[in-house]
Amino acid sequence: MRERRHELLCLTTPLGGAPRLPSRGATMSNEEAYAGGLLNRALDPATQPPEIRAFLQAEIELLRDLTASGMRVIDLGCGTGRHLALLRDRLALGVGVDYQHVYLVEAHARAGSHPLHFVTGDATAVPIASKFDLAICMTNTWGTMSDKAGVLREMRRLAPGPDRRLLSVYAAASVPARCEWYRRLGHGVVEVADEFILTEGGFRSEHFSEARLRDLVGACVVRPLAEIAYVVTF
Numbered sequence: 001m002r003e004r005r006h007e008l009l010c011l012t013t014p015l016g017g018a019p020r021l022p023s024r025g026a027t028m029s030n031e032e033a034y035a036g037g038l039l040n041r042a043l044d045p046a047t048q049p050p051e052i053r054a055f056l057q058a059e060i061e062l063l064r065d066l067t068a069s070g071m072r073v074i075d076l077g078c079g080t081g082r083h084l085a086l087l088r089d090r091l092a093l094g095v096g097v098d099y100q101h102v103y104l105v106e107a108h109a110r111a112g113s114h115p116l117h118f119v120t121g122d123a124t125a126v127p128i129a130s131k132f133d134l135a136i137c138m139t140n141t142w143g144t145m146s147d148k149a150g151v152l153r154e155m156r157r158l159a160p161g162p163d164r165r166l167l168s169v170y171a172a173a174s175v176p177a178r179c180e181w182y183r184r185l186g187h188g189v190v191e192v193a194d195e196f197i198l199t200e201g202g203f204r205s206e207h208f209s210e211a212r213l214r215d216l217v218g219a220c221v222v223r224p225l226a227e228i229a230y231v232v233t234f
C-alpha cells in the first residue's frame, strides 16, 4: 500500500486530467523518456552529430532575427527554457510551458531576475488567458506530441496575430543524423517509418514533408532550416 501511494505521488498530473499511469511492461512513452532526463543528455553537444548541431544553431539565429525588444513570447514544450533564456534581455515577457516540472526548476534558476515565468502543464491546455506576440514550439517538440491539433489550437489562441506562431520540425533528411544521436543517447532505433523514428526506449519522434505540414497546419509558410528541418509560420 505504501509503495503504491509513493508511485502515485511520483506521477505527473496533466492539468484538469487524471494522473497518467505508466503501464508496467509496456513501451515507455515520450513523457516517460523526458521524465528520465532525455532532454538534458540530448542538449549536451558531445552527443550531437554535426547536422544536429547546425540545426540547433540555425534555430537560435532564427529566433534572434524574429524577436524584437519589448516582445511577449510563449514557448510550448520549453524544456529547460534555453530559448527564452537566450532572448531574455529583449523580452518584456517570456512564458515557458512544459509538463516536466523538473526541467522548469532548471529554467527558473536560469532566468535570474529577468521577466521569464514557467508553468508546469500540458501544451494542449495552457492555463493562461493573456495574449502574446509570438508562440513558439521548437526543436521538433511538436513532432513528439500526440495531440498536434490541440497544440496548434493553443498556439492560435495565445498568439492570435497572423504569422505569430512558429514551429520548428524535422524533415525526412534528418533521419540518419537522428538515428545516430538517439543511439548515442542510449535509445537505439528499432523502426524508421515514413513519418517517424521509434527507439527501443519507446521514444517516438516524427518527421515531416512539406505536404504533410500543410495538411496538418493548414494555411502556413514552410521554409527549409539547416538542411534537415523546416520552420513553419502560421
Ligand SMILES: C[S@@+](CC[C@H](N)C(=O)[O-])C[C@H]1O[C@@H](n2cnc3c(N)ncnc32)[C@H](O)[C@@H]1O
Pocket (backbone or CB within 6 Å): 034, 039, 076, 077, 078, 079, 080, 081, 082, 083, 097, 098, 099, 100, 103, 121, 122, 123, 124, 137, 138, 139, 140, 141, 144, 145
Ligand atoms: C524536444 S524537447 C525540446 C525542449 C525545448 N523546446 C528545447 O528546445 O530545448 C521537447 C519538450 O517538450 C515537452 N513536452 C512534450 N510534450 C508536451 C506536452 N504535451 N505538454 C507540455 N510539454 C510537453 C517535453 O517535456 C520536453 O521538455
